[in-house]
Amino acid sequence: MAPGPVLFDLNGTLLDIATISRPWGSERGPLALRALDDAVMAGMTATLTGTYRPFAELLHAALDRRVRLQGLDASLVDDALELTRRMPPYPEVPGALDLLRARGVRLAVLSNSAVEIAEAALERAGLRDRFELVTGTDVVEAFKPDPRPYRHAVEQLGVAAREVTMVAAHWWDVEGAGRAGLRTAWVARRERILRATVPEPDVRGEDVRDVAAALLA
Numbered sequence: 001m002a003p004g005p006v007l008f009d010l011n012g013t014l015l016d017i018a019t020i021s022r023p024w025g026s027e028r029g030p031l032a033l034r035a036l037d038d039a040v041m042a043g044m045t046a047t048l049t050g051t052y053r054p055f056a057e058l059l060h061a062a063l064d065r066r067v068r069l070q071g072l073d074a075s076l077v078d079d080a081l082e083l084t085r086r087m088p089p090y091p092e093v094p095g096a097l098d099l100l101r102a103r104g105v106r107l108a109v110l111s112n113s114a115v116e117i118a119e120a121a122l123e124r125a126g127l128r129d130r131f132e133l134v135t136g137t138d139v140v141e142a143f144k145p146d147p148r149p150y151r152h153a154v155e156q157l158g159v160a161a162r163e164v165t166m167v168a169a170h171w172w173d174v175e176g177a178g179r180a181g182l183r184t185a186w187v188a189r190r191e192r193i194l195r196a197t198v199p200e201p202d203v204r205g206e207d208v209r210d211v212a213a214a215l216l217a
Helices: 017-024 026-048 055-069 074-086 093-102 115-124 147-157 171-179 208-216
Strands: 006-008 107-111 133-136 165-168 183-187 203-205
Touching (some): 017 074, 093 107, 133 147
Parallel strands (some): 006 107, 183 203
């Protein structure tokens, strides 16, 4: 029997956001990853204080700050943000998604990005046709790990929360999904060691293919 629906994070889990550093040189990948972390923190702060701004604005501000701190050309930030619609998938991702779909698993995406941006990024990455649902935090105007985005995605899938597995490469996403009642799968690609305070995920893997195989085992 196939597992229940699998809900994927987008940025840093399926798609490689390091590519948006390209305007400043191919070696600047860490710049984008740090800016992503800053934008996520800004989103969490907004949600905790009862405010909302689109994730694209938060990422723009975070990347602008990081670029200026490093003495790089801040006029290229807009060019970099355009690349969020053209981020490549990690190499193992297409095969992992196909493996799950071949076993009849329903696939969906829940991103901190707006739905329109997530849809465009998946389309350009050649992955959109794998997913029956793509949703973003703009729908509920609250950022992960607040429970509302997870609950909305579960409602759209039409199943109980414990039937859905959230796959993410971010500890805060794993914890947020677990606290919202979902099963969880952690991709260790970047973080390598999971924080000790995070509830143990149901599945762990070095990359998305490892996680897919574990879900099907």
